[in-house]
Amino acid sequence: MLKSLEGSWCLVLGASSGIGRAIALGLAGEGVHIAGVHFDTAARADEVADLVAEVEHRGVRAHFVNANAAARATRDGLVPALADLTGATGGIRILVHSLAFGTLVPFLPRPGWEQPVTGRQLAMTLDVMAHSLVHWTQDLHTAGLLRPGAKVYALTSAGTSRHLPSYGAVSAAKSALESHVRQLACELAPHGVAVNALRAGTTLTPALRRIPEHAAYVDRAAEDNPHGRLTRPEDVADAVALLSRTESSWLTGNTIGVDGGELHAAAGAWGRHPGD
Template structure:
């Protein structure tokens, strides 16, 4: 059954960039109020604040919070605010689109000038998996305790092809994405009795600030543009449109999946 989003709330982690930013706008255009969490400094913070105002001009409420998504204190501070803003109901849509981690190899390597690039450290690996993987679980735990995950809620987590493939310099993030996908499966089962759907969204190659930080991303972008059956790369708007469409159903039967939004890219890579 189709359920309009107008007047409901969405909680978006990573709202100031990439998939989170595009999805916030698409949901706002559908009438959904936005609670956004981001972690930016100086100019980035100002841009995020301006974007919240832009969303508000669409006729919805938009409240952005500049907080470390992985910090326990951030959850302690924001969960009560979420309760107040949503009048104790909680968000209908939750999107975990967090791209913050270490990009390197697991083992020491040689760069083009024969200088050694050290492999990932325990601190870097732990931080990357915690921020991009485990933080979803911690937020859902606290929201469930506060009774702010209503029946019919849709939870989405942004993963990537790197969760199952080897990309140069992507090893710690690959581990985080694999962890995130495992959490999606378990959360889907544990939240099923509550009528809550949990899915991972695997976008095709999309030019975002996060992608451009990956070593060799220029070659990856060119390759995927050439082979995509749709004749172009995936856009953030493609992902946002899919999330809005999936959020408009009252069914919780589509759950525990990794859903590709890539124009068929994964079929021909």
């Protein structure tokens, strides 16, 4: 049975830009209060302030923290605050893991990249983009903030099965993230909490634009997609709202494509003519 999300709380890790931002605004429009963790320099302070104002303009509460979401100190400080904020309304109804900070250095030297990826860079990428999901889920569960009906979403990508020259470390992190989703789904099932990965299609976000070879990849993705366009952050926000309206935890442990058919169309050479 579907229900309104109004009055519940969502915690977005990576809330200030891209898909995280769209999810915060989309859920705020559904009456969901938004807690957000973002990691930005002072140069983006005005943009973040505008986002908070947009969230609050939708008639909900906003609690944003500028801190490293992968740091234990951030969790230690924020989880008790979240307990105070959300305890009376059922805890964290929706947790969104949308952290996109990792190294884009190739594994082996090549022209322009004389120094290959280091162990420290690999470990950082895995910690931020994968392991932090486990740590946040552990702490929120221990605090009693993930109650029956809660939903946990991790943002993954087709990079788990596709190759880009500089994407190796991030691809590994996304693969680990999907594995963590499956394990958490099984362990949280007795508690009535669903955990899924959302595989967004190619989306023009700040994280994508940092990939050195993104331009050609974007052009091909737009050509491949049966809808004739790229995925928009709002497409993913709509999916989060839709999937979160049920109390059921039966849809869990999956990687769900939110890509307009891009991945499968690309595999089948959608829209291409013989000889292309």
